[in-house]
Amino acid sequence: MPVITSRDHPLVKxxxxxxxxxxxxxxxxxxxxxxxxxxxxYCSILGKPENLIVSESYYEDADNKHFIxxxxxHKPPKITIIxxxxxRAISPVKTPIGILALISIPALKEQAYSRKVVFSVLLExxxxxxxxxxxxxxxxxxxxxxxxxxxxxxxxxxxxxxRAGMGxxxxxxxxxNSDLKHxxxxxxxxxxxxxxxxxKNLFEISLVGPTAFIFGNEGAGLSKxxxxxxxxxxxxxxxxxTESLNAAAAAAICFFEKVRQERDSILSSNIGxx
Amino acid sequence: MPVITSRDHPLVKxxxxxxxxxxxxxxxxxxxxxxxxxxxxYCSILGKPENLIVSESYYEDADNKHFIxxxxxHKPPKITIIxxxxxRAISPVKTPIGILALISIPALKEQAYSRKVVFSVLLExxxxxxxxxxxxxxxxxxxxxxxxxxxxxxxxxxxxxxRAGMGxxxxxxxxxNSDLKHxxxxxxxxxxxxxxxxxKNLFEISLVGPTAFIFGNEGAGLSKxxxxxxxxxxxxxxxxxTESLNAAAAAAICFFEKVRQERDSILSSNIGxx
Numbered sequence: 001m002p003v004i005t006s007r008d009h010p011l012v013k014x015x016x017x018x019x020x021x022x023x024x025x026x027x028x029x030x031x032x033x034x035x036x037x038x039x040x041x042y043c044s045i046l047g048k049p050e051n052l053i054v055s056e057s058y059y060e061d062a063d064n065k066h067f068i069x070x071x072x073x074h075k076p077p078k079i080t081i082i083x084x085x086x087x088r089a090i091s092p093v094k095t096p097i098g099i100l101a102l103i104s105i106p107a108l109k110e111q112a113y114s115r116k117v118v119f120s121v122l123l124e125x126x127x128x129x130x131x132x133x134x135x136x137x138x139x140x141x142x143x144x145x146x147x148x149x150x151x152x153x154x155x156x157x158x159x160x161x162x163r164a165g166m167g168x169x170x171x172x173x174x175x176x177n178s179d180l181k182h183x184x185x186x187x188x189x190x191x192x193x194x195x196x197x198x199x200k201n202l203f204e205i206s207l208v209g210p211t212a213f214i215f216g217n218e219g220a221g222l223s224k225x226x227x228x229x230x231x232x233x234x235x236x237x238x239x240x241x242t243e244s245l246n247a248a249a250a251a252a253i254c255f256f257e258k259v260r261q262e263r264d265s266i267l268s269s270n271i272g273x274x
Numbered sequence: 275m276p277v278i279t280s281r282d283h284p285l286v287k288x289x290x291x292x293x294x295x296x297x298x299x300x301x302x303x304x305x306x307x308x309x310x311x312x313x314x315x316y317c318s319i320l321g322k323p324e325n326l327i328v329s330e331s332y333y334e335d336a337d338n339k340h341f342i343x344x345x346x347x348h349k350p351p352k353i354t355i356i357x358x359x360x361x362r363a364i365s366p367v368k369t370p371i372g373i374l375a376l377i378s379i380p381a382l383k384e385q386a387y388s389r390k391v392v393f394s395v396l397l398e399x400x401x402x403x404x405x406x407x408x409x410x411x412x413x414x415x416x417x418x419x420x421x422x423x424x425x426x427x428x429x430x431x432x433x434x435x436x437r438a439g440m441g442x443x444x445x446x447x448x449x450x451n452s453d454l455k456h457x458x459x460x461x462x463x464x465x466x467x468x469x470x471x472x473x474k475n476l477f478e479i480s481l482v483g484p485t486a487f488i489f490g491n492e493g494a495g496l497s498k499x500x501x502x503x504x505x506x507x508x509x510x511x512x513x514x515x516t517e518s519l520n521a522a523a524a525a526a527i528c529f530f531e532k533v534r535q536e537r538d539s540i541l542s543s544n545i546g547x548x
Contacts, residue, residue, distance in 0.1 A: 130404060134520045134522070134523055137516070137518065137519065137520055137523070138519055138520070138523045139514075140514045140515060140516040141512040141514045141516050141517060141518065141519050142512065142513065142514050143512075143513040143514040143515075144514065164520070166516075166518060166520075167516060168516055171514065171515045171516055203534045203537060203538075236530065237533060237537065238415040238416065238417075238533075239416065239417040239533060239536070240413075240414045240415045240416050240417040240418065240445065241414060241417075241445045242411070242414040242415050242440075242441060242442055242445055243415060244411065244415065244440060245411065245412055245415050245526065246408045246411055246412070246438070246440075246522065246526075248408070248520070248522070248523060249408055249411070249412045249522060249523060249525075249526035250526075251523075252519065252520075252523035252524075252526050252527050253526050253527060253530045256510065256527045256531075257530075257534070259511060259512075259513060260477045260531070262513070263477060263511065264477075
């Protein structure tokens with residue numbers, strides 16, 4: 001198979017733009033999945049990607065070819081091979097695995113909620129793609145339905161965010177450019193903001209039933225506007241000598257405290273009916 | 275002040291090695307703190323760093339100079355200015371803030387534990403510096419005393435891990451190259467391993483009193499040996515459609531479930547004595 005070696009090849013130019021530009025991703029509705037795990041999760045839910053891009057050395061490895069066969073069977077997507085040095089130039093990581101999938105960003109489908117518990121997350125100006133991806137991953141595992149991102153959040157569909165999300169994107173309803181204040185005001189349930197100045201703590205409020213958590217920017221925290229839009233303001237109690245948590249860690253703690261309380265509530269109502 | 279512009283300058287060579295080589299950091303006992311927040315936390319606990327390295331444009335900004343004055347007062351550490359392009363070449367991030375501190379890695383002091391609760395964390399072959407730093411940050415906030423790292427963990431004192439730890443390193447006892455099996459066997463309290471195959475879950479075991487958590491490699495999880503060395507094997511219940519969490523998110527959830535249980539235990543014993 002031919003190997004692309006020129007930086008001027010239209011596909012290479014497109015891949016570089018898709019890696020680097022949120023605007024270009026928005027305009028084209030395309031993005032990149034980096035690595036075989038993420039590609040496999042995508043395929044199991046949404047089907048074949050448009051194009052697989054592999055490095056020369058990735059394609060030469062028999063194990064990798066075998067893996068592609070297993071995932072796609074007899075009808076693989078189009079495979080494009082590019083030189084190793086060009087692949088490194090496209091990838092934002094220093095030692096890329098050597099496989100990318102070009103995909104269309106899935107459209108947001110409005111679905112009737114069959115889930116019992118409405119569980120939403122509002123994110124205001126989260127800056128780090130790794131944090132955003134990790135928040136989405138924890139949210140998907142905790143059973144969150146809807147994610148609302150403010151205008152100033154980092155791009156949910158960037159290759160970096162997708163990588164950190166590990167497939168979570170395909171299980172969530174991700175609403176970009178949301179008016180968070182409006183969402184909070186319309187939410188039928190308890191809206192909970194996390195802020196350092198709060199007088200209540202996470203462990204003393206009820207998280208059973210429809211709940212929305214709001215998390216703010218990594219440095220500045222939540223805006224006053226969003227703190228005021230919440231029904232409850234809480235802090236995570238920190239008995240250690242430092243009082244700061246990574247945004248994704250704080251979100252995970254809140255999500256799974258809700259998971260714990262919902263389980264407890266079901267367990268105690270089961271005991272009550274016996 | 276003179277500006278270093280040559281890549282062959284001995285300090286520049288040293289900084290590049292300190293950024294990139296765990297072996298060199300071990301040999302010299304030195305590492306780098308990236309960014310003013312981290313430097314400020316270090317100073318408040320351990321005093322002045324050996325050397326501040328700033329980029330030309332950082333030094334030219336009056337606000338930055340003022341900030342350095344506030345932190346160090348009349349006796350600032352030695353300040354070395356290097357050209358912007360050279361600073362970018364040294365830094366692993368694309369847009370460095372422009373200030374690094376050269377510090378000695380603090381020696382591990384054996385301290386008598388005045389804290390009531392012994393709380394340890396054992397980490398087996400954690401690979402990602404960002405994950406390790408975030409785990410340390412959550413651990414310090416949750417009141418963990420001791421961190422034990424297996425031989426194959428990423429370097430706890432790399433600039434990347436330090437950056438993600440946000441000062442947590444200076445509040446914890448970090449034991450590198452530890453024999454985790456031995457530590458687990460000698461631990462006077464409950465040793466808890468997190469693994470996917472576990473039959474119990476995090477929310478149904480008691481975490482009150484001396485506790486050690488073991489977390490495994492991001493991809494492979496815990497070794498059989500460590501699963502067997504634990505008193506309890508637990509899973510974090512995930513009601514969502516995906517069943518995976520980032521290692522740092524999983525650790526944060528476990529740490530703060532212990533924080534919650536300890537608080538509950540104190541609250542209920544207070545009620546009991548009234």
